[in-house]
Amino acid sequence: MNESDISDDKVNVPAGTKRRGTMSSSSESSDSNCDYDTELSDTENEDGEEVDEVGPSNSIVSEEWLPQKAERPPFPFTAHPGKTFNTPPKKVPLFYLEKFLDEELIKLITEQTNLYATQFFDNDPELKPRSGIRKWKDTNEAEMKIFWGLLILQGIIGKPALELYFSRRRIIETPFFYETMSESRFALLCKFLHFADNLSFDPNTSNRKTYKINPIINNLSEKFRSFYVCKREICVDKSLLLWKGNLSWKQYISTKRARFGMKLFILSESQSGYIQNIILYTGKDTNYGSNYPQEKQSTRIFWS
Structure with missing residues (x-):
């Protein structure tokens, strides 16, 4: 093979040729960097077996990513969705209300309300004799049910001020309210309404910001999970509870209807x-539960 047949830039090899290259030393050839020994075989390899013809050595083979039609199998769902209690023949709303606002929860609220009223008077012995607060008398479970009924009714009959519900002006009166409870008694129950003992507060706990309402949140969340089994398709969503008062973790979300409130x-x-479970956002001190502390926030919310 002559040096003119091999150039530094390009080596012309016929189709179907097997090329075997060996590096040559600079002393053997100063004009070329490598020397090629070629063995031509159109239809046979070294063992004498027939092979298909190979295209040009400088052809480009295009590779494309093809979509796989195989779908990932879903996780097995073994639960039985639906309610876990028997319902009466007639679907009375009071039946469902009493499932969540049951005797145990009413008893807790009644005890804590009376306890807070006692602590209030003990800490303020110099209260004025004619103060309306001195009219307070301990409440009971029956009265507490009436109180909660009036609160729910206020969500149906909207008025701009609390005293208007007990007004006797014919143009705006709602007789059911003042016939059920006096305005002063309703105001006293609102003032002393409590869910937790202030003396048991621990500032080192992770949920210290929501200490006073944690008994209610935990009680209702447990009932949400136990009274109904959700279907396989569930989601984690954010909601805004309207609140415009002073609160350190109050949020402003312009896309929500309330805009200001608790997330x-x-x-x-x-x-x-x-709703199967709720978590009240209180900033960086939010308690997402003790499950999976190393996971991201969304995972901890889901598994809490």
């Missing part, structure tokens, strides 16, 4: 919207 993380069923 809630809600685990709910996608189809019905049933």
Whole structure:
């Protein structure tokens, strides 16, 4: 093979040629960097077996990513969705209300309200004799149920001020309120309404900001999970509970209807919207539960 047949830039090799290259030393050839020994074989390899013809050595083979039609199998869902209690033949709203606002919860609220009233008078012995607060008398479970009924009714009958519910002016009166409870008694219950003992407060706990309402949140969350089993399709959503008062963790979200309020993380069923669990956001001190502390926030919300 002559040196003119091999150039520094390009080596012309016929199709189907097997090329074997060996590096040559600079002393053997000063004009070329490598020497090629070629063995031509159109249809046979070294063992004498027939092979298909190979295209040009400088051809480019294009590789494309093809979509795989195989789908990942879903996680097995072994639960049985639906309510976990028997319902009466007639669907009375009071039945469902009493499932959540049961005797145990009413008893807790009654005891803590009376306890807070006692602590209030013990800490303020110089209260004026004619103060309206001195009219306070301990409440009971029956009266507490009436009180909560009036609170729920206020959400249906909207008025701009509390005293208007007990007004006797014919143009705006709602007789059911003042016939059920006096305005002064209702105001006293609102003042002393309590859910936790102030003397048991521990400032070192992770949920110290929501200490006074934690008994209610925990009680209702447990009932949400136990009274109904959600279907497989669930989601984690954010909701804003309207609140315009002073609060260190109050949020402003312009896309929400309320805009100002307390942000809630809600685990709910996608189809019905049933709430299975809630977490109240209180800033960096938010308690996402003790499950999976090393995971991200969204994972901890889901598994809390």
